[in-house]
Amino acid sequence: xxxxxxxxxxxxxxxxxxxxxxxxxxxxxxxxxxxxDTPCVAAGVFTTNHMKAAPVLFDMEQLQYNDTHMxxxxxxxxxxxxxxxxxxxxxxxxMARLTAAELGCGEDEVLVMSTGxxxxxxxxxxxxxxxxxxxxxxxxxWAAAARGIMTTDTRPKSAAITVTMAGGQTYHIxxxxxxxxxxxxxxATMLSVVVTDAVLPGDTARALLQSVTAQTFNRIVVDGDxxxxxxxxxxxxxxxxxxLQTPDDFTQFHDALSAVCRKLAQxxxxxxxxxxxxxxxxxxxxxxDVSAQQIANTIATSPLVxxxxxxxxxxxxxxxxxxxxxxxxxxxxxxxxxxxPGEVEGQTAESLLLFTAGMPTAYSEAAATAIxxxxxxxxxxxxxxxxxxxxxxxCDLSHxxxxxxxxxxx
Amino acid sequence: xxxxxxxxxxxxxxxxxxxxxxxxxxxxxxxxxxxxDTPCVAAGVFTTNHMKAAPVLFDMEQLQYNDTHMxxxxxxxxxxxxxxxxxxxxxxxxMARLTAAELGCGEDEVLVMSTGxxxxxxxxxxxxxxxxxxxxxxxxxWAAAARGIMTTDTRPKSAAITVTMAGGQTYHIxxxxxxxxxxxxxxATMLSVVVTDAVLPGDTARALLQSVTAQTFNRIVVDGDxxxxxxxxxxxxxxxxxxLQTPDDFTQFHDALSAVCRKLAQxxxxxxxxxxxxxxxxxxxxxxDVSAQQIANTIATSPLVxxxxxxxxxxxxxxxxxxxxxxxxxxxxxxxxxxxPGEVEGQTAESLLLFTAGMPTAYSEAAATAIxxxxxxxxxxxxxxxxxxxxxxxCDLSHxxxxxxxxxxx
Numbered sequence: 136x137x138x139x140x141x142x143x144x145x146x147x148x149x150x151x152x153x154x155x156x157x158x159x160x161x162x163x164x165x166x167x168x169x170x171x172d173t174p175c176v177a178a179g180v181f182t183t184n185h186m187k188a189a190p191v192l193f194d195m196e197q198l199q200y201n202d203t204h205m206x207x208x209x210x211x212x213x214x215x216x217x218x219x220x221x222x223x224x225x226x227x228x229x230m231a232r233l234t235a236a237e238l239g240c241g242e243d244e245v246l247v248m249s250t251g252x253x254x255x256x257x258x259x260x261x262x263x264x265x266x267x268x269x270x271x272x273x274x275x276x277w278a279a280a281a282r283g284i285m286t287t288d289t290r291p292k293s294a295a296i297t298v299t300m301a302g303g304q305t306y307h308i309x310x311x312x313x314x315x316x317x318x319x320x321x322x323a324t325m326l327s328v329v330v331t332d333a334v335l336p337g338d339t340a341r342a343l344l345q346s347v348t349a350q351t352f353n354r355i356v357v358d359g360d361x362x363x364x365x366x367x368x369x370x371x372x373x374x375x376x377x378x379l380q381t382p383d384d385f386t387q388f389h390d391a392l393s394a395v396c397r398k399l400a401q402x403x404x405x406x407x408x409x410x411x412x413x414x415x416x417x418x419x420x421x422x423x424d425v426s427a428q429q430i431a432n433t434i435a436t437s438p439l440v441x442x443x444x445x446x447x448x449x450x451x452x453x454x455x456x457x458x459x460x461x462x463x464x465x466x467x468x469x470x471x472x473x474x475x476p477g478e479v480e481g482q483t484a485e486s487l488l489l490f491t492a493g494m495p496t497a498y499s500e501a502a503a504t505a506i507x508x509x510x511x512x513x514x515x516x517x518x519x520x521x522x523x524x525x526x527x528x529x530c531d532l533s534h535x536x537x538x539x540x541x542x543x544x545x
Numbered sequence: 546x547x548x549x550x551x552x553x554x555x556x557x558x559x560x561x562x563x564x565x566x567x568x569x570x571x572x573x574x575x576x577x578x579x580x581x582d583t584p585c586v587a588a589g590v591f592t593t594n595h596m597k598a599a600p601v602l603f604d605m606e607q608l609q610y611n612d613t614h615m616x617x618x619x620x621x622x623x624x625x626x627x628x629x630x631x632x633x634x635x636x637x638x639x640m641a642r643l644t645a646a647e648l649g650c651g652e653d654e655v656l657v658m659s660t661g662x663x664x665x666x667x668x669x670x671x672x673x674x675x676x677x678x679x680x681x682x683x684x685x686x687w688a689a690a691a692r693g694i695m696t697t698d699t700r701p702k703s704a705a706i707t708v709t710m711a712g713g714q715t716y717h718i719x720x721x722x723x724x725x726x727x728x729x730x731x732x733a734t735m736l737s738v739v740v741t742d743a744v745l746p747g748d749t750a751r752a753l754l755q756s757v758t759a760q761t762f763n764r765i766v767v768d769g770d771x772x773x774x775x776x777x778x779x780x781x782x783x784x785x786x787x788x789l790q791t792p793d794d795f796t797q798f799h800d801a802l803s804a805v806c807r808k809l810a811q812x813x814x815x816x817x818x819x820x821x822x823x824x825x826x827x828x829x830x831x832x833x834d835v836s837a838q839q840i841a842n843t844i845a846t847s848p849l850v851x852x853x854x855x856x857x858x859x860x861x862x863x864x865x866x867x868x869x870x871x872x873x874x875x876x877x878x879x880x881x882x883x884x885x886p887g888e889v890e891g892q893t894a895e896s897l898l899l900f901t902a903g904m905p906t907a908y909s910e911a912a913a914t915a916i917x918x919x920x921x922x923x924x925x926x927x928x929x930x931x932x933x934x935x936x937x938x939x940c941d942l943s944h945x946x947x948x949x950x951x952x953x954x955x
Contacts (some may be wrong), residue, residue, distance in 0.1 A: 161633065185868075218904055220904045253862035448951075456773050466595075533951075534951075540852035
């Protein structure tokens with residue numbers, strides 16, 4: 136398997152466009168269309184928030200009836216079409232209908248994504264214009280497609296990988312994502328589309344996507360808030376003719392998809408609002424992986440821990456105190472806390488032990504601070520000898536985060 | 546029942562002292578001793594954090610063997626005696642032993658509280674000096690006692706109430722607390738001692754305290770972090786001779802204790818780190834009170850919601866989005882969101898409806914902002930017609946919070 140590349144060259148059978156439909160005031164690209172020339176196996180993972188946006192509800196329904204011959208995904212920015220009632224649902228359906236008309240496919244073959252302000256209706260005239268424009272501009276410009284879904288992101292996010300199977304056949308997996316902008320008034324945040332030309336059985340696409348999501352997109356924490364629009368879509372058009380058959384084939388695809396999604400997910404954290412530090416947090420030794428993730432999430436969402444990260448403060452006390460309130464039984468005597476520069480899952484020769492047997496070690500404060508001054512820091516909390524383990528990627532809580540999200544909307 | 550007063554005049558049979566033992570560099574009071582001339586019924590509520598500090602473990606054990614003849618509580622600041630291992634437990638016991646020696650009571654009749662830096666051992670020489678000093682200074686200076694437990698608090702916190710029973714007998718309830726400082730390196734935060742001269746049966750003291758705590762101290766959210774030292778103690782010496790007998794007597798005592806604890810708890814929020822806004826948040830219409838509190842806690846710990854509060858931003862979208870991810874089934878169609886100036890549990894004629902039937906109302910942004918510019922704002926989220934309800938008190942997340950907690954420890 137090749138390495139994950141930060142840019143997308145070409146995925147056979149897929150054409151894309153990123154256009155300016157007039158939604159963004161500054162003339163930036165604000166709509167993206169992704170089209171497959173042939174029907175796709177499709178799967179989606181959606182926010183579990185009970186306040187689901189109209190496009191989320193629309194896509195969930197679409198995929199219930201059609202997950203084997205999807206053709207396109209149309210995305211708009213600036214308006215999340217969330218908290219918009221019946222009108223919002225009608226507009227989401229209209230977006231699919233207009234796109235289908237342009238592409239000459241059925242409206243049941245189009246999925247819809249929206250991101251932006253919550254609580255206002257879609258400007259359907261501009262949306263219609265953008266759909267027409269993007270249908271006319273379809274081609275290979277994935278960079279434009281990645282920019283066309285950005286909101287408060289400071290840079291586009293994309294990832295691609297080429298996989299050569301045991302039999303020598305080759306297929307591609309590529310994706311774009313936009314993220315961690317929950318800027319005032321309130322952005323509905325995470326969107327990602329991943330496409331592949333591998334031949335993927337419909338029934339396994341969903342299972343694969345869910346399994347991968349649990350290890351990637353569900354392992355990132357910026358501020359712990361969950362948006363009304365979070366959506367991840369997978370489209371597989373089979374153009375490569377590379378058919379997954381043996382268990383090894385599926386494992387290989389799973390790992391490749393996971394690599395692409397991990398890159399897209401981590402980029403969302405790196406580009407999070409006000410983020411100055413990328414944290415790789417691993418918790419191990421718990422009774423189950425779920426317990427490990429529960430502890431990791433509690434640490435990663437603690438304002439005290441996150442502000443300490445911002446302050447380059449190797450504040451082991453806040454980390455163990457957060458772990459202690461995660462709702463998972465812990466024996467302080469069996470806890471070990473290591474910090475390591477860079478992105479490491481666990482400990483290395485470079486690791487510094489801060490806490491063990493219920494007490495801090497006689498570590499050098501200067502050495503700890505030196506580690507925390509790196510843009511990437513890894514934290515490893517060992518809770519015992521059991522087999523539970525989880526790694527999540529998170530960030531600090533900075534003045535800029537407060538400024539970005541505290542500024543009044545107008 | 547009289548009103549809750551912000552200062553404590555006198556509680557018969559109790560003597561207190563707040564002294565400078567040399568723990569704080571600036572000469573401020575840093576230790577407090579509270580003594581009853583006669584044995585007290587005692588109850589305690591402690592942090593559920595699995596990383597419990599030594600004084601918490603010590604007090605929990607003390608109260609297991611003696612909850613009917615407690616005599617004193619000794620409190621030190623600057624050092625939390627948390628994450629200090631066997632030595633820490635020995636030091637907590639020694640604090641009780643030294644205090645008992647000064648007072649001429651048994652070491653099993655003394656409870657211990659510590660607050661301050663986690664991970665360092667108590668400076669026992671200074672502690673011993675402070676115990677001697679405070680035993681010599683015992684008197685009626687509750688103001689000094691309230692100051693003697695302060696850490697990063699900007700002002701002392703106390704509350705007192707006088708209750709006249711149906712039969713004409715009178716008793717007092719008074720308490721002091723210190724709070725929301727989790728400043729670097731990491732303070733172990735909430736401590737409170739409440740005393741009364743009412744005659745309280747031992748077996749009911751704990752039940753009453755737990756019931757009241759659930760409605761007061763457990764209803765405040767500053768940053769969602771839970772310390773290793775949180776402790777609330779109740780001492781009842783019975784000096785008033787006012788014995789609780791009828792159900793009405795217990796209800797009256799419960800309400801009075803609740804009023805005192807509510808004041809002490811709310812003062813902790815008002816004096817929270819970097820707090821610029823006091824929020825009274827009420828959630829109703831859920832299947833149970835627990836569900837209502839679950840939603841309220843999710844809203845109150847959302848960084849997006851808290852930064853919007855800081856920005857005087859009536860950001861209904863973030864509030865309903867946080868409610869939507871609280872893990873409680875919600876139907877957006879049945880949600881109503883009101884904001885009201887001041888401290889109100891629910892809605893009034895002054896309330897402004899921001900959201901209803903799954904969509905925002907056509908409210909005036911200027912009117913909403915005007916409400917949010919008040920130092921106290923109330924938020925009422927109605928989720929339906931069911932009977933579940935909960936009110937919590939919380940605050941905003943400001944630049945000062947990040948500064949206070951982000952600054953490097955040294």
